[in-house]
Amino acid sequence: MxxxxxxxxxxxxxxxxxxxxxxxxxxxxxxxxxxxxxxxxxxxxxxxxxxxxxxxxxxxxxxxxxxxxxxxxxxxxxxxxxxxxxxxxxxxxxxxxxxSSQALLPRGRGEAFATLARSIIGQQISVKSAKTLWNKFAKLPAEMKPELVLKLKVDDMRAAGLSARKVDYLVDLALHFTENRLRMDEWAELSDDIIIAELMAIRGLSRWTAENFLIYYLARPNVLPLDDAGLIQGISLNYFSGDPVSRSDAREVAEAWKPWCTVATWYIWRSLEAQPVA
Structure with a gap:
């Protein structure tokens, strides 16, 4: 099947x-x-x-x-x-x-499906486990294209380590691409909120995943991922001496960042770790 x-x-x-x-x-x-x-x-x-x-x-x-x-x-x-x-x-x-030697290097436009598929596979597991699981899954299709993923057997996907839920998520993602449910040709003209809403219609894609896609794939300049634990931690350490920070606190700090919230977020992330988060 x-x-x-x-x-x-x-x-x-x-x-x-x-x-x-x-x-x-x-x-x-x-x-x-x-x-x-x-x-x-x-x-x-x-x-x-x-x-x-x-x-x-x-x-x-x-x-x-x-x-x-x-x-x-x-x-x-x-x-x-x-x-x-x-x-x-x-x-x-x-x-x-x-x-300053580190900066966002956007991914190529031909990799949208692979970028989102990798995000789904990496959900709720460690970075190391996500990399291992992705490497196994990526070997199944001849190329990481949605039409080829739809031809994979469920048993083979499960044997690669994917849960039944993640298999369903990947299939729904592939269908969104093959059935042209995503207005990719219009992304350059669409607002961040509209693109986020389209991506969140895909099973298994959260707002956090959609916002990270806007940052890493589309390189939108003013994305503020308030659901990102690393951003909240970075704001806490850099602006509040490590005290707990609410979303409201983070949003207030970010007022000074507009319209460059993506760039500010990047350097707050970098302040926590030497390597990029994705």
Whole structure:
């Protein structure tokens, strides 16, 4: 019996980015959003062009620089987002320079089905177990394509270690792709909320999974995954000295991140572990 009958019914512009940003002098000095922007002293000299120019020149000469050596392949908005976040948020002002060698590298557009299938397989098990299970499952079809997954035998999928529930989830996922229930060609124009709703209509896909898909696959710039335990933990440690944090607390912190919540979330994740979470 095939898996389908059994049901009865996670490339972007390659843009090397190196943003040279001035480091403000003194612990409380503001960090300008644009390279070598006006300092507080220059701002106070409003209406006095000569004084402002002199202050800016002095700041340029005195302020050491830090280079954000971002890896190739990051989303085109990443450098500008880093600049703005460093200006607005004291924690990110510290974290981003420390972790700038790491950045989101979106997955290729041809891997949407595999990305979501891997998310389903990894649910409620350890990272190590998820990797082992995925490697076994990935060997079953000649290619990880939805039409080929639908031709797999349920017994073979179960023998690879998949639970009956995850088999059903994978079949429903494959059917959504083969029956064109997902408006993939329109994703670039659709809002985050609409895409999340479409993905959550697939059995076994939670809001957390959908939001991570928007981050890692679509590279949407303003995703805030409040159901993510790592984000909540990172906000607790970096903003509340380790005290418990509610969703409301996290949302309030993230107000300063808009419209770059994805970038801020990435660096909060990175502050907890050296390697990417997915």
């Amino acid at each position: 095939s898996a389908a009958k059994h049901l009865d019914t996670m490339e972007f512009e390659q843009l090397p980015l190196v943003a040279d940003l001035p480091v403000p002098v003194g612990p409380e000095a503001p960090l300008p959003v644009a390279p070598l922007g006006a300092t507080a002293e220059a701002a106070s000299a409003a209406g006095k062009p000569a004084a402002a120019a002199k202050a800016a020149a002095a700041s340029k000469a005195a302020a050491p620089k830090i280079s954000l050596a971002l890896p190739e392949g990051v989303p085109a908005y990443w450098a500008e987002a880093c600049r703005q976040l460093m200006r607005r948020d004291r924690v990110l002002k510290r974290l981003i320079p420390q972790l």
